[in-house]
Amino acid sequence: MTQNKNEEIEKLTNYIREKGGDAVEIPASNIVTAEWVRMKCLFGCAGYGRRFGCPPYSPTPAETQKVLDEFTTALLVRFDGDCGETTPARLVSREMTRFVQTVMYDVEKTAFKDGFYKVLAYTGHQCGWCKSCAAKENGAVASDCRVRNKMRPSMEAAGIDVYATCENAGWKLDVLSCTKVEGGTVLDSPMSTIMLLLLE
DSSP states (O other): OOOOHHHHHHHHHHHHHHTTOEEEEEEGGGOOBOHHHHHHHHHHOTTTTSSTTSTTTSOOHHHHHHHHTTOSEEEEEEEESOSSOOBTTBSSOHHHHHHHHHHHHHHHHHHHHTTOOSEEEEBSSSOOSSSSOGGGSTTOOGGGOTTTTTOOOBTGGGTBOHHHHHHHTTOOOOOOOEEEETTEEEESSOOEEEEEEEEO
16 A cells, blocks of 8 residues: 555556656645636536536536645646547547546546545546436436446546636646537647546
8 A cells, every 4th residue: 555645656657658748746735716717618618418428417616626635645637639530520539538538537546446435536528428418307316326436527627717627737738629610619729638647
């Protein structure tokens, strides 16, 4: 069992880098929450209410801030680009969604098994564990989720300002632009997936 938090963070960071990503330790106090982030989910995303990892099922910014206040240490995780096939109708591949969510599940599980029971992951993208989420069914409630042991909200779904948090960590994120093509839109540049692990 790993007892030293610095050693655990190094172990998890090495695993993330082996998977093609990067990670940086940051104080939990450098993670920014904001109410406007949830409004972007409501008014800017077609996935609102269609996944249990998304609003209105996911934690509010205020709820997330209360959780953040219980931690001192976080690991900010980054993957650039995609690892699967995208189409105009799907800007992020299903393979990439499943890949990054599996990485974060494995990282959280590893830390827990190493003795760090106070650990919690925030993943990237809309939840991709199930082909069709039960949230789309009439009368669905959060407890209907089929994979609650694995499902985690994305940072933005939980009201975290990803851009401001990355800036606090020394990572610059550019706003993505898209070009309309037949059948939908395509990204003009590779997307960065940003995720978070709280660890105490």
